[in-house]
Amino acid sequence: MKKYYELDEELRKVLDEVRVQMQTTVISYPERNPHDRVWGANxxxxxxxxxxALGFVDKLRAxxxxxxxxxxxxxxxxxxxxxxxxCGIDLNPNPVRNGIKPMDLTDMTQEFPDEIRTADMIFSHMPYPGINxxxxxxxxxxxxxxxxxxxxQNMSFEKGMQEINKAHMRAYLSMKPGAFMVMLVGEIRSNGKFYSMNQALCLPGEFYQSYVKIQHNTWSGRQGRTYGNTQRALTGHEMIAVIRKPGGYEICYVMPRHYELDIRDSKNMATWKDIVTTTLKNIHGNASLNDIYNQLEGHEKTKSNEHWKEKVRQTLQRLAKSGVCKNTSRGYWSLAA
Ligand SMILES: C[S@@+](CC[C@H](N)C(=O)[O-])C[C@H]1O[C@@H](n2cnc3c(N)ncnc32)[C@H](O)[C@@H]1O
Incomplete structure (x- = not known):
């Protein structure tokens, strides 16, 4: 990287700006470009x-x-x-600069250009899958x-995240020891649902730091979107995870996984109160003890206690005491609210 005194005035100003931003883990660049030139395409x-990326190159001394x-x-x-x-790669078969090579990250037969093996820092800004x-x-x-x-970009969120995680793992395997990877990812609202790339991100190596990047000039903002009185807020940030690769043959990584479990089959995690309350909720309205037993019979939780019916009745009494459910008539129960 050029020395500070070798830079022209505008590039110095930009470097000063990013150095201020990189003093905390919340970074914000309201102006995308230096005043006298355009980087990439707005x-x-x-x-x-x-x-x-400049802030991280400078901070991590890459x-x-x-x-x-x-x-x-x-x-x-x-x-x-x-x-x-x-050196960079992109799926675009006709890359926009000569330092960018065409590569499909989802194709395991395609190798990274060897420049990845000597780079001090990998910067990743993947598509945000599921934004149609x-x-x-x-x-x-x-x-x-x-x-x-x-x-x-055209993949579902789940499939896209699988490919992104695979690509980051492949990149990690090719990185040199001591190198950093900086992953910029988004939080997405699509068709009324919230998806966090950050929460679904695989983190290989040493988790070094995470940053919040404030978003400016977003599509939702330009549409004048607000969520008014709803329980959600407009997303105004992206997340950045920085990892570092130690040396050696061993690699360690954290890979978030989606689990599904019928709570009636949970032996330890869900308590009897959790299960009985959920059962009352699912039955809707007045439930006889037999209705409740039928919902639970045969599930793992009942197999772990031969007196499970007594346990259900005891749990109903306890929940009634604290006002969560009520005994509507002999042998009949419902949720209080
Ligand atoms: C969020 S954009 C990156 C924008 C970039 N940071 C910039 O400022 O111009 C994501 C990029 O991922 C590329 N992409 C999508 N699928 C890919 C794949 N399978 N392999 C490699 N690149 C892919 C797209 O062509 C797009 O350029």
Whole structure:
């Protein structure tokens, strides 16, 4: 990276700005570009300011970076200005800069360019899968190689996150010991549901730090969207996870998994109060003791206690005492509210 005194005035100003931002874990860049030039393309879907990667290159004292999903060439341009070693990949078969190579991260037969093995920092800004209004293949770029199904943006959230986690693991295996990976991910509202990429992110190596990036000029903001009096708020941030790779053959990683469990089959986690309350709720209205027994019979929780019917009655009494349910007539129960 160029020395501070070698930079022109505007690039110095930008470096000063990112150094201030990187003093805390909440970073905010209301202006995407330096005042006298444009990095990448402002109108590329999901583009992110080059100041974000610059802040990490500077903070982590990286001389070179490798980029997963280089998009509109934002970080290629930024690295060129600061003389930071750069190589990137993107699905776009006709990459927008000569330092970006075409690569499909979901295709295990394709190898990373070897520059990933010597880079001090990997920067990853993957698509946010499940946001249907964004299109990369035949949207942001012309798809001359039939890649639409490979475009992570077009995948469901679950499938997309699987591919993203696999790609990060592959990148991690190729990184040199001591290198960092900086992963910028979003929190998504789609079709009335909330999805957190951050919560579903696989974290290989040493979890070094996490940052919040304030979002500016968002699509929802431009539409004038608000959630008014609802119980949700407009998402105004993205998350950044920084991991570091120690040396050696062994790798460790945290991979979030989605579990499903019928609480009636939970032996230890769900208490009798949890199960009886949920049963009353599911029966709706007045439930006879037999209705309740029928819902529970044969499930693991009852198998672990031969006096389970007595336990159910005792639990109902206890819940009635604290006002959660009530005894409506002899042998009949319902939730209080
Ligand atoms: C959020 S954008 C990156 C934007 C970039 N940070 C910028 O400022 O321009 C995500 C990128 O992932 C690319 N992409 C989608 N599926 C991919 C895949 N299977 N392999 C590699 N890149 C993929 C898209 O082409 C898109 O450029």
């Amino acid at each position: 109108n590329y879907p999901g583009n992110c300011s080059g100041k974000v 001389d070179s970076m490798f980029e997963l999903c280089a998009g509109s060439g934002t970080n290629y341009d930024m690295c060129k200005d600061y003389d930071i070693g750069y 209004r964004i299109k990369y293949s035949n949207g942001a770029w012309k798809d001359t190689s039939n890649l639409s199904e490979r475009d992570i």
